Amino acid sequence: MVGKTAERRNREVLVSHLIQAGFLVGLIVIWYLAATRWGVNRLLLPNPVAVYDNLFDILRSGEFIDDLETTLGELAIAFAISVAGGVMLGYLISRSPYWIAVFEPLLAAIYSIPIILFLPLFVLFFGLGPASKIALGASISFFPIVINTIAGFGHVDRLFVTAARSMGASDYHLFRHVLLPAASPMILTGLRMGFTTALLSIIGSETLASLAGLGHRIVHLAEAMEMARMFAYIVFVIAIAVALNAIVSALEARGKRN
Amino acid sequence: MLTRRPWSARLLVIAALLALWEIAARWFVDPLFLSPPSQVIASLDEVFSTRGVPAALQLTLFELTVAFVLAVAIGLVLGLAIGLQPLVRRSFFPIVLLLYGMPQVTILPLFILFFGIGAASKIAFGVTHGVFPVIVTVVAGVQNLKPILLTSARSMGASRWQIFRHVIFPHMVPSFFAGMRLGMSGVLLGVLLAELYVSIAGIGYFTTLFTQNFDPTKLLGLIGVLAAMAIVLNAIVRRAEARFARWRTE
Numbered sequence: 430m431v432g433k434t435a436e437r438r439n440r441e442v443l444v445s446h447l448i449q450a451g452f453l454v455g456l457i458v459i460w461y462l463a464a465t466r467w468g469v470n471r472l473l474l475p476n477p478v479a480v481y482d483n484l485f486d487i488l489r490s491g492e493f494i495d496d497l498e499t500t501l502g503e504l505a506i507a508f509a510i511s512v513a514g515g516v517m518l519g520y521l522i523s524r525s526p527y528w529i530a531v532f533e534p535l536l537a538a539i540y541s542i543p544i545i546l547f548l549p550l551f552v553l554f555f556g557l558g559p560a561s562k563i564a565l566g567a568s569i570s571f572f573p574i575v576i577n578t579i580a581g582f583g584h585v586d587r588l589f590v591t592a593a594r595s596m597g598a599s600d601y602h603l604f605r606h607v608l609l610p611a612a613s614p615m616i617l618t619g620l621r622m623g624f625t626t627a628l629l630s631i632i633g634s635e636t637l638a639s640l641a642g643l644g645h646r647i648v649h650l651a652e653a654m655e656m657a658r659m660f661a662y663i664v665f666v667i668a669i670a671v672a673l674n675a676i677v678s679a680l681e682a683r684g685k686r687n
Numbered sequence: 688m689l690t691r692r693p694w695s696a697r698l699l700v701i702a703a704l705l706a707l708w709e710i711a712a713r714w715f716v717d718p719l720f721l722s723p724p725s726q727v728i729a730s731l732d733e734v735f736s737t738r739g740v741p742a743a744l745q746l747t748l749f750e751l752t753v754a755f756v757l758a759v760a761i762g763l764v765l766g767l768a769i770g771l772q773p774l775v776r777r778s779f780f781p782i783v784l785l786l787y788g789m790p791q792v793t794i795l796p797l798f799i800l801f802f803g804i805g806a807a808s809k810i811a812f813g814v815t816h817g818v819f820p821v822i823v824t825v826v827a828g829v830q831n832l833k834p835i836l837l838t839s840a841r842s843m844g845a846s847r848w849q850i851f852r853h854v855i856f857p858h859m860v861p862s863f864f865a866g867m868r869l870g871m872s873g874v875l876l877g878v879l880l881a882e883l884y885v886s887i888a889g890i891g892y893f894t895t896l897f898t899q900n901f902d903p904t905k906l907l908g909l910i911g912v913l914a915a916m917a918i919v920l921n922a923i924v925r926r927a928e929a930r931f932a933r934w935r936t937e
Contacts, residue, residue: 441774441777442777444774444778445774445777445778448774448778448779449778449779449781449782452778452779452782472800473800473801527693527696530693531693531696531697531700532697532700534693534697535697535700535701538918541872541917541918541921542914542917542918543872543875543876543879543914543917545876545879545880545883546879546883546910546913546914546917547910548883549883549894549895549897549898549906549910550903550906550907550910552898553720553898553901553903553906554720554721628790629790629792632790632792632793633790633792633880636792636793636795636796636880636884637880637883637884644792644793647793647796648796651796651797651799651800652796659796659797663793663794663797666790666793667789667790667793670789670790670793671788671789674788
């Protein structure tokens with residue numbers, strides 16, 4: 430009986446994988462036919478084979494390295510700023526229930542505004558270079574980090590704190606052995622969300638107004654109407670973003686296990 | 688402590704930030720880059736009387752509304768189509784989640800090439816941003832449905848439509864409205880990204896113009912109006928969510 434349900438379950442998984450593979454193959458076949466047979470303009474839809482060749486060429490020639498460095502450099506600085514600011518401010522606010530009641534709704538309200546609106550302002554302040562991207566990425570990713578840090582530190586069971594204090598824990602010991610372990614799952618979630626939004630907003634701001642970086646490269650190729658190479662870069666950037674997000678999610682899961 | 692009420696302290700914090708901004712802009716920062724809030728508010732009139740700005744704002748509101756309605760309608764239909772059949776859900780839900788996780792902004796230039804610089808591309812980009820959270824929450828809402836409810840409704844002779852109207856839909860309402868809220872954030876992001884990207888028409892034209900003219904007063908005014916628009920739209924969806932999700936707790 431148990432063996433039979435397991436077998437049936439295996440078969441169901443296999444069927445859904447087959448459907449997924451069929452869907453993907455069907456999509457590529459339709460793309461290929463649309464580009465070669467059905468006369469869709471090559472300036473709108475390049476041949477998938479040409480996209481594949483271009484992707485291969487980009488990877489082999491290594492011409493992506495400069496843009497990748499720019500984007501990842503901006504990402505690293507923006508994320509470092511928002512982590513430092515968000516965790517520190519979140520911790521300070523969480524020290525008092527009163528401050529939580531004051532600041533939490535305020536931060537949530539600002540976070541619900543699409544902060545991408547402030548990009549023109551950052552461009553005015555910092556110019557078209559990396560600084561405006563860092564400013565936007567840091568200010569967008571600051572919010573999930575600070576909000577989750579407040580939630581993490583703010584909702585530690587008072588009993589743990591009282592117990593640790595009555596056993597004579599110092600401020601440092603209380604922080605290191607009670608508050609931090611209790612808050613870290615929420616903080617890690619905030620860091621993961623912050624990283625994802627930072628990556629998204631940096632590629633986004635490079636797309637909107639910039640001089641270098643992966644987002645800029647895609648726009649540049651779009652303006653030059655080099656569609657096959659542009660599609661190849663889109664695939665490349667999406668692969669990098671998906672890989673980075675997977676790494677960060679894995680780190681989050683690992684941090685929560687310890 | 689001045690007061691123990693959080694909301695009045697919140698107002699104080701906002702006032703302090705505005706005061707800081709005013710002082711910084713008046714005496715410390717180059718007026719080419721930052722203007723004080725008092726001046727921004729005083730010149731809102733001027734922003735609205737700039738030729739083309741009211742039309743661009745109106746068009747943006749129109750795009751946001753249409754994109755939101757389309758995202759919710761398409762998301763609801765796709766979410767039900769994917770969520771109600773176990774085989775379809777197992778096959779296509781992972782694909783939906785994968786697409787949802789992709790940075791869509793990389794294909795923004797494609798949308799402009801396909802749909803032009805007008806409203807169509809902005810609506811399309813808003814829809815692709817807003818539709819995924821709606822699909823995901825509808826699928827999640829349908830999944831929470833207890834099979835016993837469906838079975839008993841069917842055994843009492845309910846038609847497909849009656850099952851949807853009286854069993855599935857009421858159970859979906861809380862998650863559906865949560866999805867609408869997330870969908871609205873997505874639509875706002877998508878439409879505004881596309882508006883800012885196109886620098887020869889619409890909002891993007893004016894933000895580029897004000898930036899290049901070093902006119903922070905008008906730029907801040909325009910950004911402020913758009914932010915207010917976003918706050919109002921978010922508040923409407925939140926209100927609706929609070930109102931329609933109420934029956935559960937009653």
